Amino acid sequence: MEQVAAGTISEPLDLVKLSLGERVFIKLRGDRTLTGNLHAYDAHMNLVLSQVEENIHIVDVGEDGTAAPPRIERRGFEMLFIRGDSVILVSPLLE
Amino acid sequence: MSGGFFGFNSAFPERRNDSSSQSKPPFPGFQADHVDQAFGIGQGAEEDVAVYTWGQGLDDALRDAHDDFNHETFGVDPRGLGTDFQFAAPKQTAAPSKTSGKPRGPIASTQSRYKPKPVADPFAMSEDDFYSSRVTKSVPKKPVDTKAKPSKLSSAAGGSLWNKPNVAPSQLWGTQPTSVARPEAVAPPGQVAPQTFQRPVGHIKTLEEIEAEMAGIDLEPLTHQPQLPQQPRILSLEEIEREMMTTTPIPPMSQPPPPLPPQPILPPPSLPVQSLLSPPSRPDSTPTVPLPGSGYASGHALLDSIFPQLGATPRPDLPPAHLGPASEPPLPPQPSPEELARLDALRKRVAAKIESMSRYNHTMGSSDKDYITRMQLSQLVTDDPYTSDFYAQVFSAIKRSRLAAEQADEKTAVVQIAPGAALSVSAPTESRFGKMGSKTMQRLSTQVKRLVDSRAAHKKTMDSGRFDGYVFEGRLIFLATLKGALGRVSRSGIAAPRPVLAVPVGSKPEHRPTSALNQTSGVHRPALTRKQVMYALEEMYDLVLELEQLRRTQPSPESDEMKAWDEECQLKVEEIWRRLMVMEPLDVSTPHPFIALLNAVKGQRLMPRVLRHLPHSQALTLLTLLIATYPQLDVIAHAPPPPVADASLLNKMDRVERARREAETDCFLQCVVPGMDMLISTCNLGLVAGLLNICTQKMPNLKQVASTRPGVALFTALLSRAQSLIRVPPADPNNPQPIPGPDPAEVDHWQRTFAYFLHLILPHLPELFPASVAQKAAFGPGAYLLGGEGVGEKESLEMERREAEVWGLAAALAVNAPEEEQTNLVAALRDKILHTVQGARNPVTPPFKAEMRLRNVNMFLHGLGLDASMIE
Numbered sequence: 001m002e003q004v005a006a007g008t009i010s011e012p013l014d015l016v017k018l019s020l021g022e023r024v025f026i027k028l029r030g031d032r033t034l035t036g037n038l039h040a041y042d043a044h045m046n047l048v049l050s051q052v053e054e055n056i057h058i059v060d061v062g063e064d065g066t067a068a069p070p071r072i073e074r075r076g077f078e079m080l081f082i083r084g085d086s087v088i089l090v091s092p093l094l095e
Numbered sequence: 096m097s098g099g100f101f102g103f104n105s106a107f108p109e110r111r112n113d114s115s116s117q118s119k120p121p122f123p124g125f126q127a128d129h130v131d132q133a134f135g136i137g138q139g140a141e142e143d144v145a146v147y148t149w150g151q152g153l154d155d156a157l158r159d160a161h162d163d164f165n166h167e168t169f170g171v172d173p174r175g176l177g178t179d180f181q182f183a184a185p186k187q188t189a190a191p192s193k194t195s196g197k198p199r200g201p202i203a204s205t206q207s208r209y210k211p212k213p214v215a216d217p218f219a220m221s222e223d224d225f226y227s228s229r230v231t232k233s234v235p236k237k238p239v240d241t242k243a244k245p246s247k248l249s250s251a252a253g254g255s256l257w258n259k260p261n262v263a264p265s266q267l268w269g270t271q272p273t274s275v276a277r278p279e280a281v282a283p284p285g286q287v288a289p290q291t292f293q294r295p296v297g298h299i300k301t302l303e304e305i306e307a308e309m310a311g312i313d314l315e316p317l318t319h320q321p322q323l324p325q326q327p328r329i330l331s332l333e334e335i336e337r338e339m340m341t342t343t344p345i346p347p348m349s350q351p352p353p354p355l356p357p358q359p360i361l362p363p364p365s366l367p368v369q370s371l372l373s374p375p376s377r378p379d380s381t382p383t384v385p386l387p388g389s390g391y392a393s394g395h396a397l398l399d400s401i402f403p404q405l406g407a408t409p410r411p412d413l414p415p416a417h418l419g420p421a422s423e424p425p426l427p428p429q430p431s432p433e434e435l436a437r438l439d440a441l442r443k444r445v446a447a448k449i450e451s452m453s454r455y456n457h458t459m460g461s462s463d464k465d466y467i468t469r470m471q472l473s474q475l476v477t478d479d480p481y482t483s484d485f486y487a488q489v490f491s492a493i494k495r496s497r498l499a500a501e502q503a504d505e506k507t508a509v510v511q512i513a514p515g516a517a518l519s520v521s522a523p524t525e526s527r528f529g530k531m532g533s534k535t536m537q538r539l540s541t542q543v544k545r546l547v548d549s550r551a552a553h554k555k556t557m558d559s560g561r562f563d564g565y566v567f568e569g570r571l572i573f574l575a576t577l578k579g580a581l582g583r584v585s586r587s588g589i590a591a592p593r594p595v596l597a598v599p600v601g602s603k604p605e606h607r608p609t610s611a612l613n614q615t616s617g618v619h620r621p622a623l624t625r626k627q628v629m630y631a632l633e634e635m636y637d638l639v640l641e642l643e644q645l646r647r648t649q650p651s652p653e654s655d656e657m658k659a660w661d662e663e664c665q666l667k668v669e670e671i672w673r674r675l676m677v678m679e680p681l682d683v684s685t686p687h688p689f690i691a692l693l694n695a696v697k698g699q700r701l702m703p704r705v706l707r708h709l710p711h712s713q714a715l716t717l718l719t720l721l722i723a724t725y726p727q728l729d730v731i732a733h734a735p736p737p738p739v740a741d742a743s744l745l746n747k748m749d750r751v752e753r754a755r756r757e758a759e760t761d762c763f764l765q766c767v768v769p770g771m772d773m774l775i776s777t778c779n780l781g782l783v784a785g786l787l788n789i790c791t792q793k794m795p796n797l798k799q800v801a802s803t804r805p806g807v808a809l810f811t812a813l814l815s816r817a818q819s820l821i822r823v824p825p826a827d828p829n830n831p832q833p834i835p836g837p838d839p840a841e842v843d844h845w846q847r848t849f850a851y852f853l854h855l856i857l858p859h860l861p862e863l864f865p866a867s868v869a870q871k872a873a874f875g876p877g878a879y880l881l882g883g884e885g886v887g888e889k890e891s892l893e894m895e896r897r898e899a900e901v902w903g904l905a906a907a908l909a910v911n912a913p914e915e916e917q918t919n920l921v922a923a924l925r926d927k928i929l930h931t932v933q934g935a936r937n938p939v940t941p942p943f944k945a946e947m948r949l950r951n952v953n954m955f956l957h958g959l960g961l962d963a964s965m966i967e
Contacts, residue, residue: 009626009630014630017633018626018629018630018633019629020633020697021696021697021700022629022696022697
């Protein structure tokens with residue numbers, strides 16, 4: 001138990017590793033956020049997620065240039081590969 | 096991902112939905128049936144895809160025989176693939192007008208991907224070699240491919256052709272625990288019924304059986320490609336491993352042939368014959384500038400000079416109507432003029448597209464392609480192909496076993512480049528490498544080996560700081576190969592001076608500072624944090640993976656390495672045992688560190704994989720600890736609350752929370768409970784009594800434990816195991832030796848323990864039934880809905896199944912109870928029995944539900960020698 005209690009995180013990606021198999025929240029470029037089960041990742045932050053829900057945050061601009069209140073569009077995917085260059089943030093989804 | 100792989104829930108669900116893929120074939124452009132949609136006006140999005148039908152203009156150049164590589168191009172098993180995407184196939188009726196009078200357009204060089212080059216390519220060193228060198232041999236090998244299909248798959252094959260690959264992967268790894276756990280975890284009532292109590296006796300399900308069951312459950316609704324006689328099924332871990340082990344790596348070449356000299360541009364003697372057999376598929380109207388050192392360009396010029404008539408193909412921009420019809424074989428009924436016009440426009444668009452694309456023809460010479468192939472292949476070379484490409488290996492093992500019924504082909508999963516370096520080939524019998532002759536394979540191996548070697552040498556120079564990359568041109572090019580072509584992050588000195596993400600690879604040293612915890616004198620410690628648990632689990636996964644890998648590389652039993660291997664395995668198992676923290680004092684923390692591991696879903700999934708490696712004594716210790724700390728489990732302490740009648744009563748957070756807890760419970764029942772059952776089924780009576788004693792001693796809240804599904808499962812397993820041990824089986828006529836009965840002292844111990852257990856649980860027995868609990872928890876209008884017909888059929892079925900679990904426990908209590916206690920048992924459950932039987936006899940109750948309820952009650956009553964029909 002001491003050994004485990006003393007387990008160290010030596011690099012940032014170790015933190016992502018801890019979330020393997022867990023549900024994570026991911027922020028992407030283009031005003032998108034995802035939640036899903038993290039299956040795999042690599043050094044580029046390419047990710048494989050399952051049971052993904054994508055939220056796209058959209059602000060519609062009317063003819064006269066006034067912005068409508070932001071709305072959220074939702075999509076679901078069963079399995080998704082995310083290219084790392086669009087990933088902004090990965091965080092465990094804790095209740 | 097480490098968790099889901101063998102937890103069998105990382106399904107590949109991407110295309111499980113058959114209906115959606117049916118309506119939307121992934122590559123509409125390839126099918127004659129869908130050609131209208133693919134090329135239709137207003138389908139702009141499809142336009143780029145349509146480019147890939149360049150072969151369209153080649154009436155006679157595309158032949159059936161060249162289907163051989165379709166599976167590589169399209170990722171589809173060719174045996175299931177018709178030829179109906181070949182617009183030139185002679186008897187295709189799907190799009191008859193397509194074959195009439197088409198010009199032979201210029202063919203972009205990418206066509207080599209889709210259609211092999213003429214066989215006698217003199218430049219066998221090139222990449223295209225891989226595609227073409229064995230074509231003539233493979234054609235006679237599989238005449239079925241070319242002949243049988245067109246008739247079978249002419250038009251009806253539309254969606255199904257392309258759906259096929261979807262079927263396979265989704266089943267390989269099973270499905271979500273939620274879908275599996277229920278039918279699986281809930282033993283069919285008939286089996287738990289007292290008469291058939293033999294089930295848990297010698298035969299609590301093994302992992303394999305469970306997997307087989309899962310397969311049975313999951314595969315039912317799925318259709319499968321008709322070509323394969325054998326239904327796909329989930330392979331167990333063992334089967335996969337066996338299959339992986341049967342693969343024989345190509346032995347490393349003893350003597351790599353010397354580097355090949357530049358190829359002389361001379362056609363081999365066989366060229367004329369073979370090229371007559373297969374007219375060159377790239378009549379090349381755009382003049383190509385012969386690149387110096389470009390083997391293809393110069394070679395092609397040579398071909399043209401040999402066969403000038405072949406080079407003189409018509410220009411592509413001729414209207415297609417000018418050609419053809421006269422020379423065509425008798426045609427099926429002519430299509431309507433509009434259709435003709437549409438097809439004409441279509442053809443023009445395709446021709447224009449090809450024209451625009453052909454600008455880039457031959458920008459890469461064969462040496463360039465060659466270079467890239469080598470570079471890419473060299474990236475795949477690893478010193479341990481089984482580990483590095485583990486998933487590919489498992490996948491190919493599964494695929495192989497599926498194909499094994501049809502073809503007993505040579506099995507090559509790993510191409511050995513050199514000792515200690517190899518690359519794995521995933522597609523088994525049909526692979527590109529399988530088609531390549533051994534000679535080509537050898538040449539490739541040499542080349543890649545050279546590349547790998549020189550890279551290693553290069554790395555060394557770089558590391559020692561004497562890098563002179565820019566001096567020689569050769570070096571300069573070499574630098575490019577170092578920059579991870581396939582996503583590998585490599586550190587290069589000059590091109591990218593700053594180290595990229597410094598990801599340490601290989602075994603990282605375990606730097607664990609002596610914990611401050613060591614200094615604390617007390618035995619009690621704070622519980623592990625979630626982060627620590629996750630960290631420990633990841634390390635555990637690594638260990639288990641290493642151990643599994645080690646087991647796969649078992650040397651032959653006679654050899655000397657056997658002992659070393661054995662010791663290594665032992666060491667690993669010990670390490671895993673240590674990391675499981677089972678031997679920590681029972682009250683070291685709350686929850687116990689081992690339970691903390693099991694509380695994570697990841698840890699639950701790991702458990703069956705760990706259990707197979709542990710020696711029996713350790714496994715029993717683990718079981719004891721698990722039972723002693725059972726109340727600390729999340730699935731017990733935070734069991735999902737009883738269902739409510741109306742989901743709209745819950746807010747979103749509640750729903751999510753409930754779903755999460757349900758999923759956790761399902762996972763526990765699926766991953767941990769079977770292992771537990773298996774261990775319990777090996778215990779003798781004394782041990783079972785001891786375990787039940789632990790339950791009564793260590794579970795102050797026995798009722799709470801018993802009101803959860805894992806708790807019910809545990810108690811049922813213990814009680815039924817005891818019963819099967821006490822009941823001496825009738826003497827076997829074939830085996831005159833009387834089977835020794837259980838030790839009277841043990842029986843006595845058991846009876847005392849059981850009496851106490853029954854005493855504890857009896858008052859709470861009616862409250863254990865989930866339906867009763869839900870009824871109680873419901874309020875307001877919900878109370879009416881519950882149990883009524885307003886509830887969804889699925890929910891009520893699920894409820895009946897869970898009721899069955901508790902009835903099973905009640906039955907296990909009944910058969911174990913002495914007579915006077917049986918009366919008490921019936922008295923305790925009297926209301927519940929009457930209610931259930933009346934509910935079942937109510938004409939409003941749907942028959943399937945009534946039947947289930949009666950079966951549930953009878954499960955219990957039969958244990959007492961009664962039957963529901965006796966109740967008025």
